[in-house]
Amino acid sequence: MEKIDPSKPELTIKRLHNTVVLPDGTANEPMGSGYITGILGVGGMANVYEIWNPQLEINRAVKLLHPNYTQEAKQRFETEIKITARLQHPNIVEIHNVGEWNGLPYIEMERINGTTLDILVQERGAFPVEVCTSIGITVCRALRFAHNQEYVIYGKPYTGVIHRDLKPSNIMISFKGILKLMDFGIARPTDASLLTTDGAILGTIQYLSPEQLEGKDADVRSDIYSIGTVLYELILGQKAFPEQNVSKLMMSKVKNEYVSLESFDLRIPVRIKKLIHRCMMQNPEKRFLNTTELLSELTKIHKSVSSKTPEQVLRNFINEVSSERIVLTMKKRFPYHIVAVAAILVVIVTLLFRLKVPSENVSITPVVKTIEIEPKSDVDTGKAVPLAELPVTKSNKKKNEIVVPVASNRKRAGFSVPGTEPMTSAPPEVDAPLEPYFFKHLKAVSIIDSLRIKYGTDDLGVIIERESESRNYRRVLQLYDTIVSRGAVDTRSVMCKIRALRHLNDRNGLRKMLSDQNIDDGEFLLEQARITYFDDNIASCMKLLGECIRTPARFIDGKTFRLEYLYLTAKCKSKRFDLVGDVDTKNDALGSWFDLKVELQTAQDHTYFKEAEAEMQRITSKIAVSQR
Numbered sequence: 001m002e003k004i005d006p007s008k009p010e011l012t013i014k015r016l017h018n019t020v021v022l023p024d025g026t027a028n029e030p031m032g033s034g035y036i037t038g039i040l041g042v043g044g045m046a047n048v049y050e051i052w053n054p055q056l057e058i059n060r061a062v063k064l065l066h067p068n069y070t071q072e073a074k075q076r077f078e079t080e081i082k083i084t085a086r087l088q089h090p091n092i093v094e095i096h097n098v099g100e101w102n103g104l105p106y107i108e109m110e111r112i113n114g115t116t117l118d119i120l121v122q123e124r125g126a127f128p129v130e131v132c133t134s135i136g137i138t139v140c141r142a143l144r145f146a147h148n149q150e151y152v153i154y155g156k157p158y159t160g161v162i163h164r165d166l167k168p169s170n171i172m173i174s175f176k177g178i179l180k181l182m183d184f185g186i187a188r189p190t191d192a193s194l195l196t197t198d199g200a201i202l203g204t205i206q207y208l209s210p211e212q213l214e215g216k217d218a219d220v221r222s223d224i225y226s227i228g229t230v231l232y233e234l235i236l237g238q239k240a241f242p243e244q245n246v247s248k249l250m251m252s253k254v255k256n257e258y259v260s261l262e263s264f265d266l267r268i269p270v271r272i273k274k275l276i277h278r279c280m281m282q283n284p285e286k287r288f289l290n291t292t293e294l295l296s297e298l299t300k301i302h303k304s305v306s307s308k309t310p311e312q313v314l315r316n317f318i319n320e321v322s323s324e325r326i327v328l329t330m331k332k333r334f335p336y337h338i339v340a341v342a343a344i345l346v347v348i349v350t351l352l353f354r355l356k357v358p359s360e361n362v363s364i365t366p367v368v369k370t371i372e373i374e375p376k377s378d379v380d381t382g383k384a385v386p387l388a389e390l391p392v393t394k395s396n397k398k399k400n401e402i403v404v405p406v407a408s409n410r411k412r413a414g415f416s417v418p419g420t421e422p423m424t425s426a427p428p429e430v431d432a433p434l435e436p437y438f439f440k441h442l443k444a445v446s447i448i449d450s451l452r453i454k455y456g457t458d459d460l461g462v463i464i465e466r467e468s469e470s471r472n473y474r475r476v477l478q479l480y481d482t483i484v485s486r487g488a489v490d491t492r493s494v495m496c497k498i499r500a501l502r503h504l505n506d507r508n509g510l511r512k513m514l515s516d517q518n519i520d521d522g523e524f525l526l527e528q529a530r531i532t533y534f535d536d537n538i539a540s541c542m543k544l545l546g547e548c549i550r551t552p553a554r555f556i557d558g559k560t561f562r563l564e565y566l567y568l569t570a571k572c573k574s575k576r577f578d579l580v581g582d583v584d585t586k587n588d589a590l591g592s593w594f595d596l597k598v599e600l601q602t603a604q605d606h607t608y609f610k611e612a613e614a615e616m617q618r619i620t621s622k623i624a625v626s627q628r
Contacts, residue, residue, distance in 0.1 A: 020067040020102050022047060031101050032062045032108040045073050050111060059111040060096060065104050074105070079153070081107050083161055084184045086151040091142035093172075093182045112180050114318065117168035117234070125237030125326035129268045131317045132234045133302035134310035138179040139171060139227060140295040147220045147291055162218055166226035167207040168233060177315025205249055206241045210256050210282050221284040224294055228279025228287075235276065236264060236328050251601050255559075256282035264328050271301050340454045347449060460488065464496045465555070473500035491519055495555045498527055507534065522553030526565060533572055538579070541572045566596045567608050574615055581622075589619055 023029050025039030034053040040061060041048040049062045065077050084107070085095045097108040117135070121127075127135075146161040163170075163184060170183045205213070209225035212218050232240040240258040243249040252258070258280070261273045275297055281287050288294040306313060452458055455466050464479040480497045483489050494517055501510040514528055525548035532540040545568065553561045570592035577585040593612040600609040 020104060022064070022067065023049065025049060031064070032060065032099065032106060033097060034060065045069070045077065060108055061111045062106050062108050064101055064106040067104055077105055080184050081105070082153050087146055087149060087161065087184070089142055089145045091138050091179055091181055092146070093180045112172050112174050114172050114174035117171045117173070117230070120173070121168060121233060121237060123325065126328050127234045128317070129272060130302065130306035130313050132231055133272070133298055133305065134313040135171070135179060135234060136227065136231055136298045137295060137302060137310045138314070139181060140291045140298060142181040143223055144291040144295060160220070162220060163223050164212070164218055165204060166223055166230065167204050168230055171230070173314055173318050175318055177311050177318055179314060205253060206239055208253070209284070210254060211284060213250070213253055219284070220290055221287045224279050224287050224291065227294070228276050231276050232261070232280065235261065235266070235268065235272070237326055240280070248602070254598070256280070266328060269301060269304065275301065343453045344450045347453060461490055461493050464493050468496040468499055471503070473503050476500040491521070492555055494519065495521065495523060498524070502527060502530070507531070520551065521555065522548045522551040523556045523561060525551055526561070526568065530568055533568060533575070538572055538576050545569055545572065563599055563608065566592070566599055570596050570612065570615070574619065577619060586619055590616055
C-alpha cells in the first residue's frame with residue numbers, strides 16, 4: 001500500500017478505495033458526457049470537476065464522490081441526486097445526468113460561469129443594500145419552490161425540501177447576474193429525517209439554526225434562520241458568528257449570541273435590520289413563518305431602495321470593478337456615565353458654594369439668632385399649632401446668619417428641610433451648633449437629586465429599576481416606600497422590591513409581597529417557585545417552574561432569567577433525587593445540572609458553575625455507594 005504524503009496537495013493524494021485514484025484535474029480523462037478540463041472545488045465528501053462536452057460544445061460540472069466514502073455519505077449523495085433532479089427552477093443549479101466513474105457515483109450539472117458569495121465578500125466586504133435585498137429575494141424564490149415541491153422519493157410521496165446547509169459558498173452569481181442555489185447534499189424532505197446519523201451535526205456551524213445544533217427537528221424556518229445569517233454577513237462584510245475556536249463558536253451559536261446590527265455604523269433602512277434580526281431569532285416561532293412571508297417583506301424593502309429588478313442589480317454588481325474592500329465599524333458610544341458623574345459633581349459644588357460650607361483653610365461659623373414666637377393654642381386640645389402654620393416673621397438677617405424660630409418656653413422647636421423625609425430623631429437644642437443636623441438632612445435631598453441627574457429622569461419608577469439593576473437593594477426598598485407614599489406603585493416597582501427582598505434574604509418580607517400581589521410575569525412565578533422550594537414543596541415548585549418558563553419576564557434580562565430558572569430547576573431536581581433516590585431522578589438531576597454548566601461554559605468561575613460540578617459529583621457518588 002502506498003503511503004500518503006501529508007506535504008502534497010490534497011488533490012494529488014491517492015485516495016484508496018478499491019484502488020481507485022481521484023483525478024487531479026490536469027489530464028484530459030473521460031468523465032460524464034465529456035472529458036476533464038480542470039477542477040472547480042474540493043469538499044469533504046466530493047470533488048467538483050469541469051468537463052468539456054464536445055458534442056454540445058459546452059462546459060459542465062461533475063460532482064464525484066470521494067472513494068473513501070462511508071455508506072451514509074454515499075446514501076446522502078444519492079439522496080442529493082434524487083432531490084435536486086426534481087428541483088427544476090431558474091435559481092437552482094440544473095442536473096443534466098447521473099452515472100458512475102470507476103464505480104464512484106457522480107452528478108453532472110450545469111457549469112456556472114461566475115463567483116460564489118463567500119469569495120465576493122472576501123473581495124468587496126459589505127454589499128450595498130439593494131444588492132443584499134436582490135440576493136435575498138432570489139434565494140427566497142428558489143427556497144419557496146423547494147419548500148413547496150411535491151415529489152416521490154424511495155417510493156414515498158413528500159411535499160417540500162429543506163436545504164439545511166444554506167451559506168455564501170453554496171450561492172453563486174453568474175456574470176450574467178443570475179443567482180444559483182447549489183449543494184443540496186444534506187437536504188431532506190420537510191416531514192422526514194432521511195440518512196442522518198443520530199446525534200450528528202450536518203452543515204456549517206456558523207449558518208446553522210440553534211435547533212439544528214441542538215439535534216431538534218428542522219423545518220422551513222431553519223432555512224429562514226440561515227438566510228438571516230447570510231444577509232447579516234452581506235450587509236456587514238463579516239460573519240455573524242466569527243469565532244475561530246470551535247467550543248466558543250458552539251456556545252455562541254447555542255445561545256444565539258451575536259452583535260446586533262444596531263451596534264454598527266450602518267446607513268440602511270430600519271426595516272432591513274428588523275428583517276435580519278427576525279430571521280435570526282432563537283425561537284423559530286418568532287421568525288417568519290415561511291419563505292413566502294419573508295419574500296413579500298424583502299420585495300417591499302427592495303422597491304423602497306431601488307427601481308431596478310433584482311436581476312439587473314446583480315448583473316451590474318457582479319460586473320463592476322471594485323477598487324477597495326468596504327469595512328464597517330462599530331458605533332462610538334457616547335460616554336453618558338462620565339457626563340452623569342460630571343453633572344453630579346457640578347451640582348454638589350454648586351450647593352456647597354451657595355451654602356458656603358467651611359473648607360480646610362476658611363472657617364465660617366454661622367451666627368444663630370433666635371426669635372421668640374408665641375404659638376397659637378388649641379382651646380379644646382391644648383396642642384401647639386405646627387410651625388408650618390405660624391405667621392412669617394420678618395427679620396433683618398445678616399450675612400452668615402441662620403434664623404431659627406423657637407417656642408417661647410425655650411423648648412425644642414421643629415426644624416425641617418423641604419423635600420426630605422420626616423425627622424426620625426430629635427432636633428438639636430436651639431443653642432447648639434446646627435451644621436451636623438442641617439447637612440444630615442441636606443444629604444437626603446442631594447441623593448434624590450443626584451439619582452435624577454444620573455438617570456436623566458424624574459420618574460421614580462425608572463430610577464428604582466436602574467438602582468435594582470445596579471444591585472443597590474437597600475436603596476430600592478427606600479425608593480419603593482417613597483413611591484407607595486405618593487400612590488404611584490406600578491408592576492415594575494413591585495418586581496424591583498421583590499428582587500431586593502430576595503437578594504437581602506428577607507424571606508418573610510418576600511412571602512408577604514408574593515401573597516399580596518398577583519402578577520402575570522415569569523420572574524414573579526420564579527420567585528414563587530423559589531419560596532415553595534424553601535418550604536420543601538417540590539411538586540408545587542416544579543409546577544411553578546413549568547409555568548414561569550412559558551410566561552414572558554418583562555422586567556429582567558433574558559439571560560439572567562434563564563440562568564436563575566436553570567439553577568432553581570437543578571436545585572429542585574436534586575432535592576427530589578434525595579427524596580426518591582432512583583435512577584430516573586438521578587439522571588433527571590444530572591441532566592439539569594449539566595444544562596446549567598453548558599449555560600455557564602464561558603463563566604466557569606461563577607458560583608453556580610462550581611456548585612453544579614460539586615452537586616453532580618455528589619449525586620454520582622451517592623448512587624455508587626448505594627449500589628455497593
